[in-house]
Amino acid sequence: MDLDTSLEELSWIPRPRILALRRLALETVGDLLRHYPRRHEDRREFRGFPREETIGPVCLCGEVAKTRLMRFGGRKIFEAVLEESGANALSQPLTCRWFNLHYIQKMIATGQQLVVFGRVKRKGPRLLIDHPEFEVIEDDEEILIHFRRITPIYPATEGLSQRVLRALIFRLLEQAPVASADVPLPASLRDGEDENALRKIHFPQNNEQLRKVRDHLVLGEFFRMQMQIAAARAENSARVGCRHQSRGSLAEQFIAALPFAFTSAQQRVFNEIKLDLQLASPMNRLLQGDVGSGKTVVAIAAMLLAVESGAQAALMAPTQILAEQHYAVLRNWLDPLGIRVALRTGTRQEDNAPLPLFARGAETPGSTRVSHVGDGVTLSRTFSEDEETSGAQYSKGRLPHFEKPWAIYAVTIGTKKRRCLSPKARTIALDALRYFHSKRYELFAACVMPDHVHFLIQPWPKENDDAGDVVFWSLKELLHSIKSYSAHAINKTEREGGGVWEKERFDRYIRSQPDLIEKFDCILRSPWDSGVAKPGEDYPWVWAQKDEVRRESPFPRDAETSTRDARATRNEEDKHTPNIIVGTHALLYEGVNFTNLGLAVIDEQHKFGVAQRAKLTSREPAPDVLVMTATPIPRTLTMTIYGDLEISTIDEMPRGRGEVITHLLTGDKLGEAIAFLREHLSDGRQAYIIYPLIDESERLEAKAAAKEFEIWQERLRPFRCELLHGRVASPDKQSIMQRFRSGETKALISTTVIEVGVDIPNATIMLIENAERF
Numbered sequence: 001m002d003l004d005t006s007l008e009e010l011s012w013i014p015r016p017r018i019l020a021l022r023r024l025a026l027e028t029v030g031d032l033l034r035h036y037p038r039r040h041e042d043r044r045e046f047r048g049f050p051r052e053e054t055i056g057p058v059c060l061c062g063e064v065a066k067t068r069l070m071r072f073g074g075r076k077i078f079e080a081v082l083e084e085s086g087a088n089a090l091s092q093p094l095t096c097r098w099f100n101l102h103y104i105q106k107m108i109a110t111g112q113q114l115v116v117f118g119r120v121k122r123k124g125p126r127l128l129i130d131h132p133e134f135e136v137i138e139d140d141e142e143i144l145i146h147f148r149r150i151t152p153i154y155p156a157t158e159g160l161s162q163r164v165l166r167a168l169i170f171r172l173l174e175q176a177p178v179a180s181a182d183v184p185l186p187a188s189l190r191d192g193e194d195e196n197a198l199r200k201i202h203f204p205q206n207n208e209q210l211r212k213v214r215d216h217l218v219l220g221e222f223f224r225m226q227m228q229i230a231a232a233r234a235e236n237s238a239r240v241g242c243r244h245q246s247r248g249s250l251a252e253q254f255i256a257a258l259p260f261a262f263t264s265a266q267q268r269v270f271n272e273i274k275l276d277l278q279l280a281s282p283m284n285r286l287l288q289g290d291v292g293s294g295k296t297v298v299a300i301a302a303m304l305l306a307v308e309s310g311a312q313a314a315l316m317a318p319t320q321i322l323a324e325q326h327y328a329v330l331r332n333w334l335d336p337l338g339i340r341v342a343l344r345t346g347t348r349q350e351d352n353a354p355l356p357l358f359a360r361g362a363e364t365p366g367s368t369r370v371s372h373v374g375d376g377v378t379l380s381r382t383f384s385e386d387e388e389t390s391g392a393q394y395s396k397g398r399l400p401h402f403e404k405p406w407a408i409y410a411v412t413i414g415t416k417k418r419r420c421l422s423p424k425a426r427t428i429a430l431d432a433l434r435y436f437h438s439k440r441y442e443l444f445a446a447c448v449m450p451d452h453v454h455f456l457i458q459p460w461p462k463e464n465d466d467a468g469d470v471v472f473w474s475l476k477e478l479l480h481s482i483k484s485y486s487a488h489a490i491n492k493t494e495r496e497g498g499g500v501w502e503k504e505r506f507d508r509y510i511r512s513q514p515d516l517i518e519k520f521d522c523i524l525r526s527p528w529d530s531g532v533a534k535p536g537e538d539y540p541w542v543w544a545q546k547d548e549v550r551r552e553s554p555f556p557r558d559a560e561t562s563t564r565d566a567r568a569t570r571n572e573e574d575k576h577t578p579n580i581i582v583g584t585h586a587l588l589y590e591g592v593n594f595t596n597l598g599l600a601v602i603d604e605q606h607k608f609g610v611a612q613r614a615k616l617t618s619r620e621p622a623p624d625v626l627v628m629t630a631t632p633i634p635r636t637l638t639m640t641i642y643g644d645l646e647i648s649t650i651d652e653m654p655r656g657r658g659e660v661i662t663h664l665l666t667g668d669k670l671g672e673a674i675a676f677l678r679e680h681l682s683d684g685r686q687a688y689i690i691y692p693l694i695d696e697s698e699r700l701e702a703k704a705a706a707k708e709f710e711i712w713q714e715r716l717r718p719f720r721c722e723l724l725h726g727r728v729a730s731p732d733k734q735s736i737m738q739r740f741r742s743g744e745t746k747a748l749i750s751t752t753v754i755e756v757g758v759d760i761p762n763a764t765i766m767l768i769e770n771a772e773r774f
Contacts, residue, residue, distance in 0.1 A: 288631075
């Protein structure tokens with residue numbers, strides 16, 4: 001056995017344990033041995049039960065004297081009363097409580113010895129611990145692994161208790177060559193704890209050894225992190241970039257047209273970025289500065305340098321609200337320069353069209369987004385509700401929640417009881433799919449297997465409703481037609497009765513060109529990949545559009561948007577390729593095709609993972625990267641975590657900025673805060689009221705936006721309040737923000753969905769509840 005040995009190869013670990021370990025991403029012996037304890041409990045000698053509340057959590061041991069299950073309304077409370085060993089007349093028992101955790105009562109019984117960990121609080125005469133971590137001590141041959149020592153407590157999961165994890169790791173430490181697990185440190189960093197560090201961190205002999213070995217492992221992690229950062233920096237420097245050589249006239253025109261002048265800090269940072277863009281190696285720079293210091297305007301000037309050199313620029317923001325705000329600002333500033341700006345989010349795709357959220361009541365013209373995701377894929381469109389046109393309009397409310405006009409779906413339908421279809425039945429099923437092709441939907445590929453059918457389908461419009469909007473064939477209607485049409489013919493041919501098909505499965509909603517190609521190829525290869533057909537053997541029940549001449553759709557709008565005209569639209573599209581694309585994570589996943597990405601700007605970079613940033617920038621030639629943050633990053637931490645980035649700091653605020661005043665109020669002064677809010681709302685101002693949670697949690701002592709919203713409506717009546725959080729549907733979220741921006745809504749009760757970069761000048765107050773949780 002070595003550290004790379006798979007845990008599945010160890011016969012003494014049961015299969016259910018292997019599956020539970022996988023949920024923790026523990027696949028090998030080394031993975032499990034590096035699953036470090038999150039804390040340790042000193043079980044060599046326990047302190048006596050406390051007589052008063054404790055400030056922090058404590059580890060206690062006692063015997064279960066009695067248990068009871070109580071019901072209050074719809075809630076169940078299980079209580080276990082513990083008595084300490086050697087209890088006397090003055091000893092006070094400790095009550096442990098669990099709310100709505102029914103399984104706990106099956107684990108704890110009178111007479112058991114229990115180790116509990118939690119914060120003790122007083123309620124009347126009783127001392128309580130709510131939802132403590134606990135472990136039943138069993139007097140068996142493994143008791144010395146779990147008791148009478150400094151005991152590790154691990155991150156665990158369902159089906160994997162602390163006892164099980166601890167016993168597994170203890171046995172592996174006895175059998176595996178753990179000395180080879182340590183990554184050698186340079187001699188100057190060694191502290192004498194290299195030997196058997198893994199054994200010591202799991203089962204230390206004393207607290208001093210635990211402290212030393214923890215420091216050693218932390219040092220090792222930091223050392224490896226620095227080596228990885230140095231390697232990443234060297235790798236990035238070696239990549240082939242693109243020199244952005246330009247006169248800078250676009251940036252100069254933009255800066256000159258601003259109603260304010262750059263601060264000296266902004267000019268310094270802009271010059272640093274300009275110099276980087278002229279180099280052959282790709283830029284990788286972090287721009288940090290306080291809120292309002294002018295980071296965005298510097299980034300726009302940098303993007304104009306890239307655009308003038310013939311490249312595209314992308315601006316990625318963490319939320320749709322912030323992306324739409326950036327889009328509106330860029331349109332306002334860059335339209336006079338002739339710069340084409342596009343928006344790509346999960347729910348909106350716009351090309352140089354104003355958004356309703358930022359239109360300030362102006363009439364919003366319709367917009368068209370052409371999205372090529374491969375041959376045979378129809379183009380998607382969105383239209384404003386007021387647009388008078390014979391073309392397709394739709395309302396999301398009239399469709400199932402997962403359906404979108406012109407969307408493509410991969411569908412699988414199995415036969416009932418895995419009934420094997422005869423060759424004639426397979427032909428009938430394939431003919432049924434082809435029968436409705438170009439009538440009710442567009443069929444891209446299909447494969448009829450002996451006991452199931454795969455196909456790629458795109459529903460078409462069928463009629464206009466009373467409002468004149470086009471209604472699309474629903475998937476439910478289409479699949480019912482396919483199944484009933486084919487089932488009747490199959491039963492008639494085979495002289496059988498009963499149902500033929502099971503309920504369909506939606507493999508996926510096709511979101512991008514790679515996704516389409518992957519599923520298309522998978523369907524066409526299915527008979528040979530599954531072994532139904534031998535290599536080189538013909539399988540006649542596979543169909544693609546190239547096997548049949550397509551007929552024209554009866555819908556004029558579809559003829560305009562279908563890829564039957566894709567080649568014609570591509571030439572037109574080249575003339576309207578956006579210079580700057582603004583978006584959210586959709587820039588990574590929505591099939592956005594950059595023709596020549598030269599600069600990627602990532603706003604609020606701490607909201608994105610390393611892999612997400614890499615996905616946007618992992619193309620050749622490598623684009624320049626500028627990441628921005630308003631979160632203050634101390635110099636040492638910057639060098640440690642962002643060592644692969646050059647650092648630019650805007651350390652000067654523009655003149656005329658008002659002072660931000662912050663007050664800390666205790667809960668008993670909430671009335672003063674309400675009076676302050678009402679006074680400013682009466683003066684025409686607006687306010688944010690921010691909460692850490694959407695709904696209440698039994699495990700967290702924090703207020704929730706959904707519950708407090710109704711209370712705030714009463715507190716601030718007659719001023720209009722609205723609720724906004726991450727689970728609000730995107731169209732509703734846009735409407736809420738539009739009303740707040742226009743001043744119709746006076747107070748917005750929200751979670752951190754609005755925490756970054758939202759610019760509503762009239763909203764001058766922010767009340768943050770449970771501020772300690774931010």
